[in-house]
Amino acid sequence: MNVGIGLPIGDPAALLSWARRAEAGPFSTLGLLDRLVYDNPEPLVALAVLAGATSRIRVQTEVLLAPLRDTALLAKQAATLDRMTGGRLVLGLGVGGRDDDHQVAGVPLTTRGRRLDGQMEVMRRLWSGQAHGDGAGPIGPLPARPGGPEILFGGFRPAAIERVARWGDGFLAAAPPTWAGGLFDTARAFWREYGRDGEPRLVAQVNVALGPDHVVDEARAAMHAYYAFTGRADHMVAGLLTTPGGVREAVTAFAGLGADEVMLYCYGTDPDQVDRLADAL
Template sequence: MDIGIALPTMCRGYDRAATVDWCRLAEQGPFSSISCGERMTFHNPDMWITMAAAAALTERLRIFINLSVLPAHPTALVAKQVATMDVLSGGRVTLGVGVGGREHDYRSLESSFDRRHVRLDEGVADLRSLWAGEPPFPEADAVGPACVQPGGPPILAGALGPKAMARAAKWADGVASFSVAGDPAEIAAAAQAARQAWSAADREPPRLVGGCFYLLGEPEPGPRLREFTAEYLAVFGSATRPFAEAMPTFTTDAVNRALDGAEDAGLDEFILVPAGTSLTVLESTIELVNARG
């Protein structure tokens, strides 16, 4: 199983130095990909610009957009952004797409929250049409540049429930799931649900990617991880606080349990999403991954 690393863009204090230092050190390390996610009404930097910087700062790592809330954006704009990133990276982009769970992000983009699942299905079809060179409307020119990867980058679905999985099985190359606390049972259940959905759609088994929050290499990692998780989930209300207070993935044993669970579930890749910006976090993660062999 490959192990990817996310940039700590959701952490307070993320800056230029973190971008440069994390990309350069991760490029040398044992990771398969570098990634970050999208939120609008939060303190994080823009995902697209950050991932473009990562594409320029690396040569080997897969550039994983994890993930774009596709229905909140004009599809042609996303098609151009992804194609441009594919060119900048020399064909290393993987695109994750989903509907997201935060209506505030849609509202801030002046986009409707309605019919978002249908709009996701339609948006993916439009992306592939645009990457194939089809114009967005009859009298228009094509939306360029041409992707380096024939047909465009692989598309993974950020699907959770059975309905979302069934829809994604019609158009996605795989699934990008997430277990906030790195729970092995939750990871295994998501993998099984994806395999069943792809089998029901009479398709080859999907690429399976998972992930979790964690923190290593900083003082008082438990309280820091729990506060990070609480802040990230605050948009969903105070009921998420007890969950944040129970976050376990701040020791090497706990992170290894999550990775072992992902490996046992047959995942192709697992993304570690850090709760701290210090380079010691990345150094500790490299040490852990190397120790796994």
């Protein structure tokens, strides 16, 4: 099973160090979250920089809020990054749930699911080299991966997980092992229902912080601020894994559920965590 690193958002300039250390270690993927009305780096721009500083490790959005973006431009950006990295882009997509993000983007919150479905239809067509329509020709470049970059969908409700089978290649579960197993089963069931070959790729995400007390305290504070809008910030922070043994147990548990990859998401900005996580594994 592969293990990736979810990058912190608190110090964008430090992410080059994170990326180089991760590539030198046992890690498979660099992940970066997406928000609009928040103090975080724009993920496609940031991951393009990190991809240029590395040669092996994959770069992944987890998840990019596609409904906030223009569809044709997003298709072009993703295809460009996939082509220039030799197919190292994994495009994790979701609808988001923050009112302020949608207000600023001018996209009604109530239409985000339908908008994402429409976006996927257009992007799949463009990535295959077809015309956009209405007299507009194809939009290049073609991605390195035929049909477009690998697509993961994140979410918790059946309608969100169904998109894995309709449009995607896999499912991203930001949930602990006790909950993720049921979500994985739902993704597999939709996959069979749609007659897809093989199995969906299953990716888990768990929040971690390894290091001295100040590293753990910083991670807890950052997580609390990020999840404050949910009203469940304390619950989320309580799930933060802060010991090597806890990290290993989670990775083992996800492996038992059939996960193909686990993303160890970091909120503390100390890049030494990359080496500590490598040692823990």
